Amino acid sequence: MEKNKIKLEEEKKLLEEELKSLGKFDKETGDWEAMPESEINKQEVSDDGDMAERAEDYEERSSKLSALESRLEDINNALSKIEIGNYGVCEVCGGKIEEERIEVNPSARTCEADMNKVI
Ligand SMILES: [Zn+2]
Structure with a gap:
């Protein structure tokens, strides 16, 4: 963190x-x-x-x-x-954002599955 x-x-x-x-x-x-x-x-x-x-x-x-x-x-x-x-909570589904995703993109707002649902 x-x-x-x-x-x-x-x-x-x-x-x-x-x-x-x-x-x-x-x-x-x-x-x-x-x-x-x-x-x-x-x-x-x-x-x-x-x-x-x-x-x-x-x-x-x-x-x-x-x-x-x-x-x-x-x-x-x-x-x-x-x-x-x-921090690390998906804005769409409220689930946890994958560690690897946060690692690559610390400002990620969603989990992998919801990445295209936020503009
Ligand atoms: Zn999500």
Whole structure:
């Protein structure tokens, strides 16, 4: 259990660093926002191709950011379960999550059989 907590906290730290490199945390919404390309907002862009390319970068950052964000949510979720003492319990059937599964994925929210039932 303690081992898993350490693993989760380490992964959380890494994720937060990655998030910081891609965007910034909006304290008002509680969400991570992709760093806007300041040129796009402040300047008239004459070259459409360049503009599209940069917009794509922003899209890419946004989607990467939300993927990281949902992983971070899973980790926070798992950490708070450790706090309240129901870590390792499947969110769908209430059964115990397999040891091997927790080993591979300490932030797993369900048992093997229910892994596709949670979005
Ligand atoms: Zn289950």
